Amino acid sequence: MNIKTILASAALAMTAATGALAEKTKVGFVYVGPVGDGGWTYEHDQGRKAVVEAFGDKVETMYVESVPEGPDSERVMTDMALKGADLIFTTSFGYMDPTINVAAKFPNVKFEHATGYKQADNVSVYSARFYEGRAVQGHIAGHMTKSNIIGYIGSFPIPEVIRGINSAYIHAKKVNPDVQFKIVWAYTWFDPTKEADAAKVLIEQGADVVLQHTDSTAPQAAAQAAGNVITFGQASDMAAYGPMPRVSSIIDDWAPYYIARTQAVMDGTWTSTSTWDGIGAGMVGIGEISNAVPADVKASAEALRDSLADGSYHAFTGPLNKQDGSAWLAAGETASDYGDDSLAGMNFYLEGIEGDVPN
Structure with missing residues (x-):
């Protein structure tokens, strides 16, 4: 060569x-x-x-x-x-x-x-x-609470988080009319100290179920230390805290x-x-429901999950009123994604939730 x-x-x-x-x-x-x-x-x-x-x-x-x-x-x-x-x-x-x-x-x-x-x-x-997953969590929470007080740790008061609170609340209320929600805003996505403190405040106020829209496992640890408090994994399975306090989760894929x-x-x-x-497309998953949840509640939660997945049920289906009592959705009407009073821009609580949405 x-x-x-x-x-x-x-x-x-x-x-x-x-x-x-x-x-x-x-x-x-x-x-x-x-x-x-x-x-x-x-x-x-x-x-x-x-x-x-x-x-x-x-x-x-x-x-x-x-x-x-x-x-x-x-x-x-x-x-x-x-x-x-x-x-x-x-x-x-x-x-x-x-x-x-x-x-x-x-x-x-x-x-x-x-x-x-x-x-x-x-x-x-x-x-x-995510609000589809919150519906399933609210359903389980409404069944499982004994104090009828459910705590919710919010990150920031943006539509994504407000949708989650509303969805969890209305589905808890459907199965337990005596349910009361208490909301603590952490004003952070990830701060284990603030998240743990928020969980402790809610537990001190009588909450025996704590939901979160923050990212660390600190609320799970706080609930585990308190004993007899139920939690749900946020964004990831957080299965290390199962079967209690974490009884299921929302998993983002x-x-x-x-x-x-x-x-x-x-x-x-x-x-x-x-x-x-959402759930149907696989972007939102529902983590395994642990054996701490009664079999009949697990079955009904899975049925709700499946109806959300196949589109036969919408998480926001009327009749639903806004917090001030004014009509939002008529009987059988479902929420629109965009437009006036839409899910994308949701900035209001639904009827029955106490407190104001922070500015």
């Missing part, structure tokens, strides 16, 4: 290698909590790992955890874009405006924002119908969505979309 042939072969090999590197799709993830939170961020990172498993060396993923919602998130997103990210998932509501701002500066990068509502040509939004959207970028078919899936 002469020198020209050797050089030509080397050049072809280098070109092939360069092409292979160029084809690698870079995917970034911005997380509001630590990947070990046992809840929300943990499940998003499971989705990232699923992308790696699905595509192998065709993808390169990067992530930054515990990124505050606000200006610092713009810095993180910008850094990912400058590092060559083709697709960036921003996984908390408070990243909405930062995502839009950074996307405008990088029109060739695709962005996916979780739980928000602002889109652009290169920004999609996605969320899950982001993997299929993350894989599909990464594939779309690879195929060149990605477009800006709005996705809002």
